[in-house]
Amino acid sequence: GAGVSQSPSNKVTEKGKDVELRCDPISGHTALYWYRQSLGQGLEFLIYFQGNSAPDKSGLPSDRFSAERTGGSVSTLTIQRTQQEDSAVYLCASSLNRDQQYFGPGTRLTVT
Amino acid sequence: QKEVEQDPGPLSVPEGAIVSLNCTYSNSAFQYFMWYRQYSRKGPELLMYTYSSGNKEDGRFTAQVDKSSKYISLFIRDSQPSDSATYLCAMVYGGSQGNLIFGKGTKLSVKP
Numbered sequence: 001g002a003g004v005s006q007s008p009s010n011k012v013t014e015k016g017k018d019v020e021l022r023c024d025p026i027s028g029h030t031a032l033y034w035y036r037q038s039l040g041q042g043l044e045f046l047i048y049f050q051g052n053s054a055p056d057k058s059g060l061p062s063d064r065f066s067a068e069r070t071g072g073s074v075s076t077l078t079i080q081r082t083q084q085e086d087s088a089v090y091l092c093a094s095s096l097n098r099d100q101q102y103f104g105p106g107t108r109l110t111v112t
Numbered sequence: 113q114k115e116v117e118q119d120p121g122p123l124s125v126p127e128g129a130i131v132s133l134n135c136t137y138s139n140s141a142f143q144y145f146m147w148y149r150q151y152s153r154k155g156p157e158l159l160m161y162t163y164s165s166g167n168k169e170d171g172r173f174t175a176q177v178d179k180s181s182k183y184i185s186l187f188i189r190d191s192q193p194s195d196s197a198t199y200l201c202a203m204v205y206g207g208s209q210g211n212l213i214f215g216k217g218t219k220l221s222v223k224p
Contacts, residue, residue, distance in 0.1 A: 033211060042215070043200065043214040091155055095210070101210075101212060104155050108153075
């Protein structure tokens with residue numbers, strides 16, 4: 001498939017555990033974004049990677065959240081010491097042009 | 113005041129109706145405007161993208177931007193049950209790194 005893929009599709013974890021979410025962008029797309037979608041908050045920007053530049057981390061809600069992008073392709077979003085308020089759908093998007101972003105199916109995270 | 117306001121609905125229309133979905137925004141720095149469609153438990157799908165005031169048409173969909181009024185619309189002609197989804201408006205600041213600012217989404221139901 002040529003679209004953005006994310007894994008896992010669903011993740012249930014206990015409060016306090018660490019989780020890793022993966023995103024495979026569309027081949028050739030230089031920009032990669034992470035967003036979070038939760039009831040009542042809508043879709044919120046988390047972090048942005050563009051080529052080899054330093055990422056824009058301005059949307060990360062706390063220092064428990066981090067992300068990396070290896071080799072300009074695959075990205076991993078890590079949430080340490082998960083809390084119940086972290087429960088949400090985590091969406092990844094990639095783009096060639098900053099304004100035409102294509103989203104993956106998301107990872108639904110539930111913290112119990 | 114939120115940067116982007118969108119009536120969450122729900123909006124229910126009969127098949128064949130013309131649907132009008134709207135967003136208002138507060139910051140004139142927004143330069144690029146998009147509409148995404150999101151089916152339940154799926155990622156957002158880019159429907160329309162525009163950057164200038166006026167209308168842009170694609171099949172049954174028309175996107176309208178009025179920068180002087182800070183108002184954007186999406187019109188769906190001859191609506192179909194398959195159009196039932198949540199519609200999200202999104203915007204990008206000119207000169208920004210490109211993270212999208214989303215409305216909360218309007219849930220549309222088209223009844224056969």
